[in-house]
Amino acid sequence: MNTTLTAPTSAPRTTGVRPAERTRFSPEDLAQYRTEGYVVAPRLFDIQEVEHAKETIREMTRAAIASGDSSKVMELEPEAADGERVPRRIYDPFLAHETFRAMGTDTRVLDRIEALIGPDICCNLSKLNMKPAKVGSVVDWHQDLTYYPHTNADLVTVLVYLDDATVENGCLQVLPRHQHAYFSHSDKQGNFAGMITEDLDGGRFGKPVPLEAPAGSVIFMHCILPHSSLPNRSPKPRRTLIYSYRAGDAYPLYYSESVVSFEKRVRLVRGKMSPTARFGGPPPIIPQVGTEMKSLYEMQRAAKGEKS
Ligand SMILES: O=C(O)CCC(=O)C(=O)O
Numbered sequence: 432m433n434t435t436l437t438a439p440t441s442a443p444r445t446t447g448v449r450p451a452e453r454t455r456f457s458p459e460d461l462a463q464y465r466t467e468g469y470v471v472a473p474r475l476f477d478i479q480e481v482e483h484a485k486e487t488i489r490e491m492t493r494a495a496i497a498s499g500d501s502s503k504v505m506e507l508e509p510e511a512a513d514g515e516r517v518p519r520r521i522y523d524p525f526l527a528h529e530t531f532r533a534m535g536t537d538t539r540v541l542d543r544i545e546a547l548i549g550p551d552i553c554c555n556l557s558k559l560n561m562k563p564a565k566v567g568s569v570v571d572w573h574q575d576l577t578y579y580p581h582t583n584a585d586l587v588t589v590l591v592y593l594d595d596a597t598v599e600n601g602c603l604q605v606l607p608r609h610q611h612a613y614f615s616h617s618d619k620q621g622n623f624a625g626m627i628t629e630d631l632d633g634g635r636f637g638k639p640v641p642l643e644a645p646a647g648s649v650i651f652m653h654c655i656l657p658h659s660s661l662p663n664r665s666p667k668p669r670r671t672l673i674y675s676y677r678a679g680d681a682y683p684l685y686y687s688e689s690v691v692s693f694e695k696r697v698r699l700v701r702g703k704m705s706p707t708a709r710f711g712g713p714p715p716i717i718p719q720v721g722t723e724m725k726s727l728y729e730m731q732r733a734a735k736g737e738k739s
Contacts, residue, residue, distance in 0.1 A: 454542040461546060468610035468656035469642075475539050476647040481593050484672065487530040488559065488593075492518060506726055509738075510566040517563045519728065524672060525557035526696055535674045536700050540589060543651060544676050544701075548585040551679025551702030555579070555586070556693065560671045562601050567663025571626035571731045572606070575675065576654040577616045577716045578625070578724065579693060580686065584712030585678035586654035593670040597643050601663040603650060603671070604639040606631065610653035613716050618734050623718035625730030627657060655713070680705035686717045689724040 456470065464470040476484075495504040495518075504527070505518040524531035534540070535554055544552055556579070561567070575588050596602035614627040639659075642650055652658065654675065663669055679702055683690050718724065732738065 467607040468653040474647045475649040521559035548678040562669040569662045572659040580684040580715035581681040582708045590650040591672040599665040600669040606657040610656040624734035680709040682708040
């Protein structure tokens with residue numbers, strides 16, 4: 432079951448107590464999160480820390496390819512870039528490498544999460560979205576909690592930009608203030624489409640906001656806030672490290688065997704697990720996925736009638 436992590440020791444550049452003002456949100460940041468559903472902390476990680484993360488990604492990619500079966504570690508872009516297949520997603524960086532555990536348990540991140548969901552915190556998933564130059568895949572509009580329904584909505588998604596992110600290289604975009612209710616994620620047959628299937632165009636729900644920010648910046652986003660990103664056709668990659676955190680009393684709802692395997696990867700990172708589950712938030716969507724949840728990209732392409 433869940434285990435408490437000991438304090439990371441081997442990556443001092445991403446750990447250690449920082450001056451208080453650097454680890455906490457300002458009252459304005461907190462108000463922005465509560466109202467808009469997200470807040471951006473510019474350059475939370477410095478350039479050396481970002482470079483260290485990118486070097487770790489290169490190492491992991493080389494090792495996965497050399498192993499002859501990279502599919503356990505990563506998912507590839509369907510399109511080749513300059514004749515080479517490149518990864519679009521690396522699975523579970525928090526569990527796979529100390530560099531990413533250190534970043535995901537850094538005081539600057541966890542103190543902010545604590546301000547949003549309280550002192551008991553689990554990291555319930557992590558992934559690396561590679562968004563490579565020229566061939567980086569689109570991510571369609573979705574609300575994260577539809578992928579992993581919980582007893583309450585005290586979950587936060589944290590996205591760490593490892594490159595300068597702009598509209599050109601497919602930065603994240605969000606639909607502010609829509610973190611209180613779900614849009615439909617079902618296809619015509621009632622199956623989980625992995626994306627919002629209602630029409631968001633026409634400004635009825637407000638205007639999407641592109642979150643452009645320099646490398647090292649961190650986005651804290653409510654787990655029900657709709658978000659997406661455009662394909663990357665630019666010459667620059669837009670790598671992003673993504674973590675999800677949940678409160679110690681938010682427990683997963685069972686919808687398929689996938690939940691059992693997701694739970695094995697959950698780690699307590701601060702405080703303690705609650706002996707009771709708390710119920711709250713809008714009634715959760717239970718994703719109709721059959722026996723297992725497929726990759727976000729595969730589900731979204733299938734829902735649009737495209738081949739993966
Ligand atoms: O990095 C992005 O474009 C967002 C990715 C995302 O929302 C996801 O993988 O769930």
